[in-house]
Amino acid sequence: MFDLDKLVRPNIKALKPYSSARSEFSGSASVFLDANENSFGSPLTKWYNRYPDPLQWELKRKIQAIKNVPAESMLLGNGSDECIDLLIRAFCEPGIDRILVCPPTYGMYEVYAQVNNVPVDFVPLRAEDFQLDLEGIEGALTASTKLIFLCSPNNPTGNSLYREDIEMILNNFDNLVVVDEAYINYSRNRSFLSELKDYPNLVVLQTFSKAWGLAALRLGVTYASPALIDVLNKIKPPYNINAATQEIALKALEGLEEVNSMIRETVQERSALSDALAALPFVQKIFPTDANFLLARMTDATAVYEYLRDRGIIVRNRSNVLLCDDCLRITVGTPGQDEKLINALKEYTNA
DSSP states (O other), rough: OOOOHSSHHHHHHHHOOOTTTGGOOSSSSSOOOOOOOOOOSSSSSSGGSOOOTTTOOHHHHHHHHHHHHGGGGGGESSSSHHHHHHHHHHHOTTTTOOOOOSSSTHHOOOOHHHHOOOOOOOOOOOOOOOOOOOOHHHOOOOOOOOEEEEEEEEEOOOOOOOOOHHHHHHHHOSSSSEEEOTGGOOOSSSOOGTTTTOOOOOOEEEEETTTTOOOGGOOOEEEEEEHHHHHHHSSSSSSOOOOHHHHHHHHGGGGGHHHHHHHHHHHHHHHHHHHHHHHHHHHHEOOOSSEEEEEEEETHHHHHHHHHHHHTOEEEEESTTOOTTTTEEEEOOOOHHHHHHHHHHHHHOOO
């Protein structure tokens, strides 16, 4: 049975979190003399001389209205990367506890585990369909396994993991299951946000970097039970989301229809790009995708990558990644960008 209190590292449970000036005051006031700010303003605006809301309540409530998840069940991070780091730091005792990942997948799970001196167990996806190896996962779990990271849709393969497989893990693993949904907006599959109330051990990660087009802001969201979010709030930096990011994100959330339109256009262009790539003689396979990118296996992918690079077209060479030999990962561009790509690849064919 899942027991959050037992999962939290003892030193985190004992930690008295830093109390910032803004966290000790709530409400409205006209004179702020509590945080040693520059009372005369800044070269930009008066607003930026004040520390931002450390818990970003206005932004969370705006997200709540769209995602139908309580604001108390959210932690905003400096990108999803900070969310990953906080989860590992809060629940994994360095050198003792372990995480499990299923490569090929997002590399930062492993990086942050290494940063925190947390061993990583690897259970590769099945080679034939990039789906979870449930028997392999079961065999790799130990009493020290505290987190399982599952990326769906997965990066770099693009496919969604079978929902019933993720539910099987949630039902049989007593510690945390982190479902990274960075690309969920491009998929027809339902987000696991709707399952938060049913699984106390479920954590869902999402981001503003992909469908919302705000990669430069570095804004990610952790969704989990309020009790789990309280643990993460204890150890996050007091002002981890700056005022400018909060302002811009609030404004962006008013453009939901525009974002939905861009998602539809991306999915349509994804299909057209896939067809164009599949018609090239050196392209061996286009893998199924629910993301805003395609994974394509081709003859001598490195040579193709270098040919494109020399012509100012940059894709991602994934040939050195497990199960992705001779594969390029190609982000869906605008119609004009994709046309330049395909024209260049046709020139490569004839070269």
